[in-house]
Amino acid sequence: MIDWTANYGFFLNEQHDMLRKTVRDFAEKEVAPYIREWDRAGAHETGVAEHMLPIIKRMGELGFLGVCIPQRYGGAGFDYLALAVVCEELERVDTALRVVLSVHTGLNSLAVFQWGTEEQKQKFLKPQATGEKIAAYCLTEPNAGTDVAGMQSTAVREGDHYVLNGEKTWISLSDLADHFLVVAYTDKSKRQRGMTAFLVERTMDGVSTSPIHGKLGVRAGNTGSVVFNNVRVPVANRLGEEGEGFKIAMTALDNGRYTVASGATGLIQASLEASLRYAKERETFGKPIADHQLVKRMISHMVLNLETARMLCYRAGWLKNQGIRNTRETTLAKWHATVESFNAANDAIQIHGAYGFSDEYPVERYLRNSRGAIIYEGTRELQELLQADFALEDRVSKPLRCELPAYDEDFWNAE
């Protein structure tokens, strides 16, 4: 079998290769043998995907959850490209694993790293980087997804606390997380400039969560609602300044979308690998179906989309390493990789014929899992609008009060 990850030496080094082997080994040994069972259970169970807890803890111990976080904050000290490598390898086995990296690491931990005070980094980032605490990201509400300004959650300042009220829904890891990055209005009249971000802890009075059942995909993972009922959040738990919530939410998405794009790349690779295996084995009309031109076309499109998605992801990661804003490049990678991961899984089912329609083979799970990523962290339509707006110069990324720090090996290595 061709090594689809070879020849990316202009972005990746030997350390990334060893990291990739380690993550792949973990996912293949500790998740792949059980994933069908977990996915099936998630279709009808009433639980909260408890099987994920030991897996998340293990990913924490092994350093995956803090892969690109400096060692002084409990991380492994790799660069941002390493985050892409971890996401690719996790989603190559199952999307539920990569979702953990997206919300826990990409959306929450990196936002704390970018915007948090030193105390917040010690209190939240450190135990998150090691997996001791699990983190989620709460932006979406029952009546507000793409239109973030339509949110209704509010936080009212009372002395050295804010009183938080509202409901967030479609929150990944809602029932497993200890920490929630929550965006709410502190001044509704200011619209986007009236939003503020908070680091809410499950142990605070008034926080309750419940799982969503009947999902099309990511059934092995946990998604649900989080309700805040008069939760008293100390001012010390406010991330950034009052009014910076929208910016924080959007820059978090620059990192979250990067993990989603890399994961989708891994899913394309999984679809391609499954298709190659099957196409060589299955025979019709006296020859392997791999010899039929229309099957070859499906394979060649998977290869094209795998490699273009991967390169777009690595370019975004490289920009992050340089400390260059990358909203345009990251959303482009996210759009392309997620849409094409669905197409790749769809063609993988086609190549498998009726067997692809059954969970005897993994490709139908790939299809169901790929679908959500075309909706979450910005729908396909939002990515299309963003790309056009950037091209038309209707949108420019203005400098931020806190930028994501460029990768600096000495700083990342220091204890």
Add this chain to the structure above:
Amino acid sequence: MHAVVCVKQVPEQNSVKINSDTTIDASGITPIINLFDEYAIEEALQWAEKNDGKVTVISLGPDDATDSLKKALAMGANEAILINDDSLGQVGAQGAAKVVAAAIQKLGDVNIVFCGKQSTDDETGQFGPALARFLGWPQLTYVFKVHELTDSQIVVDRALEDTLETVEASLPVVITAVKDLNEPRYPSLLKIRKVSKQPIPTWTLSDLGLSADSLGGTINIAKRTPPPPRPSGEILSGDVQTQVKELVQKLIESQIL
């Protein structure tokens, strides 16, 4: 305690393809650490941690065998040595054992050597015993549990074909590990970041005071054929009663029942 682990880099089994002329297609081969050696590494690391000791991994192989040595370092080994020499291309298990024995003697303070029971490519199983012989040390083969290991003695269980044996030996000693001796750990991410900067010295035959003609005969593979294909199955016909009868008859005929 200074433990040495002998690590061989082998092709991952399902990556090996045989060309139509029965030679091996080297292009698609994924090199990995020999399965049994991973258990040897893990066992050495666990006991070195308990005894405040040190682990050195040694591989005799081509330059890219450093990949396996780096993995062992990222798992926690302290040092690694590659033995590579142009004249070692065709060396057999005995010759390899002689070279590695010389390297262990050169290190000087080694008191235990861990090997896998065999390599998954050549499958000769000779390396560990031959190494013990060249070192003049006792050998404990097929070890599936180490009960006790101090600077002077070791107590292990050996899995023999029809017996389990508990054995005590005094150090220095060579042990060979079987599968499931332990659960090999994953490389640590922090160590992955360090090992890519850790130099791995390469020792040649002259560093070890050996010459190619002192290594005994080489083994050349004269012919390689894939195992005969399995005979295709037979589908019985008729109603269930007849089919079952026929099936039982066939099982008796082939002496399975």
